[in-house]
Amino acid sequence: MRFISAIHEKESFIGYVDETLSYTINLQAAEKVMRGTSKLPTNMVNCIEMGEEFIRLANEIADWALTKRSRDYFYEPADYQLLAPIPRPTKNVFCVGKNYADHAIEMGSAEDIPENIMMFTKAPTTVVGSGATVLNHMDVTNQLDYEGELAVVIGKRGKAIPEEKALEYVFGYTIVNDITARDIQSKHKQFFLGKSLDTTCPMGPFLAYHTLIGNPNNLKIETKVNGEIRQSATTRQFIFPVETIISVISQGMTLEPGDIIATGTPAGVGKGFKPPRYLKQGDKIEVSIEGLGVLVNEIEK
Numbered sequence: 001m002r003f004i005s006a007i008h009e010k011e012s013f014i015g016y017v018d019e020t021l022s023y024t025i026n027l028q029a030a031e032k033v034m035r036g037t038s039k040l041p042t043n044m045v046n047c048i049e050m051g052e053e054f055i056r057l058a059n060e061i062a063d064w065a066l067t068k069r070s071r072d073y074f075y076e077p078a079d080y081q082l083l084a085p086i087p088r089p090t091k092n093v094f095c096v097g098k099n100y101a102d103h104a105i106e107m108g109s110a111e112d113i114p115e116n117i118m119m120f121t122k123a124p125t126t127v128v129g130s131g132a133t134v135l136n137h138m139d140v141t142n143q144l145d146y147e148g149e150l151a152v153v154i155g156k157r158g159k160a161i162p163e164e165k166a167l168e169y170v171f172g173y174t175i176v177n178d179i180t181a182r183d184i185q186s187k188h189k190q191f192f193l194g195k196s197l198d199t200t201c202p203m204g205p206f207l208a209y210h211t212l213i214g215n216p217n218n219l220k221i222e223t224k225v226n227g228e229i230r231q232s233a234t235t236r237q238f239i240f241p242v243e244t245i246i247s248v249i250s251q252g253m254t255l256e257p258g259d260i261i262a263t264g265t266p267a268g269v270g271k272g273f274k275p276p277r278y279l280k281q282g283d284k285i286e287v288s289i290e291g292l293g294v295l296v297n298e299i300e301k
Contacts, residue, residue, distance in 0.1 A: 001058065001209040003172075005044050005087050005129075006080040012042045013080075016062045017206055019293065021077055027058055029073035030065040044086050044207070045258035048155055048171050055209065084129040085174050085207035086153070089260055092121035093151075093201055095178060096245055097191065099264025100237050106272030117240050117248050120191035122178070122262075126201035128297070134179060135199045136281050136300040141181035144200075144279040144299065147265035148223035148231050148287035150216060151176040152242055153207060154259040159250050166246035169255065172209045173216060175295040176262045177202045177223075177287050182271050182278070202285075202297045203260075213291055217241045220290040221266060225283055233266030240264075 004015040008026060015024040031038040040057060041047055047054045065073060097118035098104040104113045128134070137144065155171025178201065185194030213219070217238055223231035240248070245261060270277040279285070279299050287295040 001055065001212065002206040003044065003047075003058070003085065003209070004204070004206045005083040005085055007083065008075065008080040012083075014040065014042060014044060014047055015075070015080070016058055021205060021293070024075045024077070024080065025062050025065045026073040026075060027061050031057075031061050033070070033072060034061060034064050045090060048153070048257045051156065082129050082131055082205060084127045084203040086203070086258055086260060087127065087129070089124045089127060090256070090258055092123055093126070093176070094249060094259065094261040095120050095122055095195065096240065096262065096264040099239050100233060100266040101239060102233075102237070102267035103265055103269065103272070106267050106269070114239065117245060119249070120195060122201050123196040125198055126196055128199045128202050130202065130204035130295045130297065132199065132202060132297060133300050134202065134297050135197070137181065137197050140197070141183055142278070143182040143271075143276070145180045145182050145270040146223060146225065146230070146279060146285050147178035147180060147269055148221055148289075148295075149176050149178055149262045149265050150219060150221065150235055150289055150292075151203065152216065152246070152261040152263060154246075154255045154261070155210070155257055157254060157256050159254045160252075161247050161250040161255070163243040163247045166243040167210070167216075169246060170210045170242075171257065172207045173213050173292060174203055174207045175205075175287050175289050175292050176260075177285060177295055177297065178262055178265060179279075182276075202295055204295055205293045208292055219292075222288050223268065224286040225279070227284075230270075230277075231266050231268035233268075235263070237266065238263065
């Protein structure tokens with residue numbers, strides 16, 4: 001099961017999609033035709049909060065709609081505007097820093113490989129969908145950098161979650177590009193401002209339900225800039241696996257449905273090259289993760 005958030009004729013909806021986004025079922029519109037009314041929210045976080053009832057309803061509606069294929073609710077990509085799966089997170093995006101040893105080394109040295117999880121956050125206003133333009137922010141930075149990452153979306157409320165039960169709290173997975181202003185990051189000696197410029201957290205293209213991803217710690221990840229492969233790795237290289245990340249964050253802090261955790265980026269970022277290869281106006285960035293499609297964005301020209 002793969003879900004999107006999108007807009008059709010100025011109305012937001014939750015879509016049920018195939019892996020390639022070649023077709024989309026507007027779940028709310030299909031349910032109205034099917035039942036005469038719709039129980040489903042148009043907000044992804046509210047759907048996630050429904051838990052298994054959302055999955056049951058979504059499957060029931062999709063199975064019915066696939067036999068009808070009416071243009072009233074059965075769309076092609078040109079029919080709607082794709083948004084981030086969670087267009088406006090209810091809190092900051094949780095982000096893990098230096099979760100691949102090779103990336104920690106390219107950003108400093110072997111001494112920079114963390115012994116404990118490094119955490120920072122990105123503001124909700126950073127989030128945009130696949131296909132959206134990323135602002136170049138030339139008035140404040142000339143060192144925009146890319147960071148392709150696996151993102152985890154929490155499915156139920158939890159605190160002090162043990163590692164062995166952590167994946168039970170996951171609703172699904174998506175892709176984020178943790179775009180970073182390296183000069184701002186360096187200037188302020190912390191990550192928040194350099195990580196939180198508007199539009200610098202592209203997310204998508206869809207949210208895959210957890211049953212589609214057998215092991216989040218064994219997925220191929222790749223980032224291309226203008227067709228050139230810059231990052232190529234696997235989440236087997238995580239220093240801290242998804243279960244550990246969830247457990248550590250939840251010690252003393254309650255995780256809630258819809259919370260987003262970006263799990264860190266592999267080696268190959270622009271800053272790691274000599275000389276650095278930062279993003280330029282018009283650059284096209286594609287982040288692909290096994291089973292999660294391709295997140296595509298361009299830098300404002």
